Amino acid sequence: MKIYVVDSDEGTRSMLLYVLGEQSYTASGFETADSFKAALRTELPNLILLDSVMTEKEDGLSLLKWLKADRRTASIPVILLMEKATEMDRVIGLDLGADDYLSKPFGILELLSRIRAVARRTVESSKSAAVNGAHSYDYGNVHVDEDGHVVTVDGEEVLLTRKEFRLLCDLLRNQGRVLTRDQIMEQVWGFDYGGATRTVDIHINTLRKKIHDDGTMIQTVRGIGYKIDKEAKE
Numbered sequence: 001m002k003i004y005v006v007d008s009d010e011g012t013r014s015m016l017l018y019v020l021g022e023q024s025y026t027a028s029g030f031e032t033a034d035s036f037k038a039a040l041r042t043e044l045p046n047l048i049l050l051d052s053v054m055t056e057k058e059d060g061l062s063l064l065k066w067l068k069a070d071r072r073t074a075s076i077p078v079i080l081l082m083e084k085a086t087e088m089d090r091v092i093g094l095d096l097g098a099d100d101y102l103s104k105p106f107g108i109l110e111l112l113s114r115i116r117a118v119a120r121r122t123v124e125s126s127k128s129a130a131v132n133g134a135h136s137y138d139y140g141n142v143h144v145d146e147d148g149h150v151v152t153v154d155g156e157e158v159l160l161t162r163k164e165f166r167l168l169c170d171l172l173r174n175q176g177r178v179l180t181r182d183q184i185m186e187q188v189w190g191f192d193y194g195g196a197t198r199t200v201d202i203h204i205n206t207l208r209k210k211i212h213d214d215g216t217m218i219q220t221v222r223g224i225g226y227k228i229d230k231e232a233k234e
Contacts, residue, residue, distance in 0.1 A: 001025050001026065001046045001047065001119060002025075002026045002027075002028075002043070002045040002046050002047075003020055003025050003026070003027045003028075003045055003046065003047045003048070003049060003115070004027075004028055004029075004030065004036065004039065004040075004045040004047075004048045004049070005017060005020070005027055005028070005029045005030065005049045006029075006030045006033075006036045006048065006049065006050045006051060006060070006063070007029070007030075007031075007049070007050075007051035007081065008031055008032070008051060008053070009051070010031070012051070012081075012104075013029040013030075013031065014029070016029070016049060016111075017029045019108055019111070019112075023112060025115075028045075032057075033057065033058040033063050036063070040072075040073060044072070044073065044076060045076065046076070046077075046119070047076070047077050047078075047079070047115065047118060047119065048067070048076055048077070048078045048079070049079050049081060050063065050064060050078050050079070050080055050081065050098075051080075051081045051083075052080050052081060052082045052083065052089070052093065053083055060080065060081075061092065061093065061096060064078060064080070064093070064096045064097060064098060065096050065097075067097070068096060068097035068161040068162070069159065071159060074097075074159070074160075074161055074162055075149065075162045077099040077118045077119075077121075077162075078097065078098050078099055079098065079099060079100045079101065079102060079114055079115065079118060080093045080098045080100070080101040080102070081101075081102055081104060081106075082101050082102065082103050082104065083103075083104045084103070084104070091198055091199055091202075094189070094199050095199060095202050095203065095206075096161075097161040097162065097163055099118050099121075099163075099189070100114050100117070100118055100189075102114060135147070135169075135173070137169075137172040137173075139172065139217060139228065139232050140217060140232040141153055141154045141212075142211050142213075142217065144168060144169060144172060146169050149165060151165065151168065151211065153211050153212055158210050158211060159210075160207070160210060163188050163189070163203060164203060164206065164207045164210070166187070166188050167184065167188050167203055167204070167207060168207060168211070170184065170187050170188065171218060171226060171227070171228045172228060174227075174228075175227075175228050175229065175230045176227070176228075176229060176230040177227060178221045178224055178225050178226070178227040179225050179226055179227065180224055180225040181200045181201075181224075181225050183225065184200050184225065184226070185199070185200060188200075188203075200225075200226075204218060204220075204226060217232070
């Protein structure tokens with residue numbers, strides 16, 4: 001498993017590279033956004049540990065947003081390393097597409113546990129797709145190719161983050177059923193998080209905007225969660 005560590009602090013970066021190496025991970029460290037982007041052009045990692053602060057030129061959250069906006073890197077899992085993170089900082093990081101976060105200072109055992117958890121969810125997602133077979137969904141003017149990770153609206157491709165794509169596929173896969181916010185959080189994020197309601201709601205709103213849905217397709221079930229009907233409304 002190849003891991004990229006992006007952190008402007010040399011001490012933290014060196015410590016993480018040493019720990020990951022001891023666990024038999026293949027790890028590379030990057031001090032700047034430019035060196036990190038150059039490495040991505042050569043080889044993509046399986047996971048990214050990303051400092052949320054970085055440098056004045058480009059902070060980690062901006063870099064995360066850039067990663068999730070590029071089709072080539074959008075599906076790479078990212079764990080944010082956050083200095084004195086407030087609840088809002090964590091919500092923003094998750095909403096931008098981070099798979100998990102750690103607040104500095106953090107313990108090595110917790111870091112390794114989070115890495116294993118993210119890796120496990122990624123593998124389980126791939127196995128599930130292999131067992132269930134590839135699926136395509138058509139709902140009104142929205143077409144979803146689950147195998148190709150492509151979404152089009154009126155024939156025009158729409159770029160979704162990995163979480164937005166999983167959220168849409170889960171709702172389509174469960175047409176006619178209401179998914180609670182807790183169910184969505186568990187299926188898409190894979191862990192319990194105190195800001196779940198806000199995080200899920202923000203992702204739903206962003207997803208609706210991207211697929212030009214006014215709430216007709218992804219319906220809000222007040223006080224419970226969200227659903228997509230079995231048939232598109234005329």
